[in-house]
Amino acid sequence: MTENGSTNGSDSGSPLTKEEVDAIHETWALVWSDKKNNGIEFFVKFFTHFPEAQDKFKDFKGLSIEEVRAHKKLRAHALSVFYAIKSYIDHLDDLETLTELIRKNARNHVDRKVGGKEVKWLVPPFVELLEEKTNGKVTELHKTAWTKVFDVIASISDEEIEKAK
């Protein structure tokens, strides 16, 4: 997972520069501080951007977006995604652990055919959530940093889909 171009800012093989890691932590803190509500808003945005994603959740398939928002299972679904992201964000400085944490979670999603394409669906709703949380102050650095994080997750998810074939 080493990157050899201009974006690699550390000797650890991390694809993120120090500035990008700082940008991640800074913005994640805003999301995490109200994780229950932000999780629900994130999923509502996710299904609004990609209605086909909603069909992958048997609890939510066919429901209106307002029915999803009020669904008693949405909170736990959203929180479990946020706890997974938190475990990654907490280990951006330990690439081996980070990779293995992502791999374990990717493996749990193989049956539902969640590969790289589906993981990348998370970027637009996540950036939109950040826009709201920062009152429109999301920078290019924030976007690049988070896109890289989701790219790493996407790449490992594709590997696990391939392995399972």
Added chain:
Amino acid sequence: MTENGSTNGSDSGSPLTKEEVDAIHETWALVWSDKKNNGIEFFVKFFTHFPEAQDKFKDFKGLSIEEVRAHKKLRAHALSVFYAIKSYIDHLDDLETLTELIRKNARNHVDRKVGGKEVKWLVPPFVELLEEKTNGKVTELHKTAWTKVFDVIASISDEEIEKAK
């Protein structure tokens, strides 16, 4: 959360009393503050108490306990368990979300036949870890509280095993 009998401590249907919830948070903070190392120690104790549990992990099956301790995948395995427990501990006041968080995780373990019996294997190594972290000051209250948490996880895990039959 008012006390309402010997085991049911709240109007929300929580099986834990307020004192037990406080005991959980107090001891969990000690574990979480050094989660990487404590996760490794916890898994080493777990496999020492229950060698048959080790066989359920294909990465660790057949290895000596020292080989497991040094295994590069142990850290992520242990951390993912701790992040799951953290998500439960953070939601002891929201039984609906708590139950659903546990259920999602239990479902991911059905294929590996992790039911209530296997979940209860976690109690002795966890209490042993707490004994170390508190310098031997684990009380009956701590033990009761954590046993109740693992009992809830065990019960939901058995339900998911049954559903999958």
